Amino acid sequence: MSHKLLDLNETKQASGFSRPHIYKLISLGQFPKPIALGRRSFWIEAEINQWIKERIDERNSRLAAE
Numbered sequence: 001m002s003h004k005l006l007d008l009n010e011t012k013q014a015s016g017f018s019r020p021h022i023y024k025l026i027s028l029g030q031f032p033k034p035i036a037l038g039r040r041s042f043w044i045e046a047e048i049n050q051w052i053k054e055r056i057d058e059r060n061s062r063l064a065a066e
Contacts, residue, residue, distance in 0.1 A: 005035075005042035014048050 008019060015022065015031075025031035032051055034041035 004045040005037075006045050006048060007040065007042055011043045011048060014045075014052070 006014065008022075011022060011034075012019060017025070022031060026033055032043055032047040034043050036042075
């Protein structure tokens with residue numbers, strides 16, 4: 001099984017968040033944790049995509065409840 005890894009810049013682009021905000025959300029348990037490879041951190045693309053899908057689903061649920 002292969003997983004595409006995203007570096008910080010790709011993760012920032014996918015989420016629309018700055019580095020400090022990403023790490024703040026991680027510390028709050030509200031964003032996928034990176035994996036360390038050597039001195040760098042990477043995020044699993046599928047986990048970021050799932051996180052985005054969950055935000056979309058939350059929004060759609062709120063809109064449906066209005």
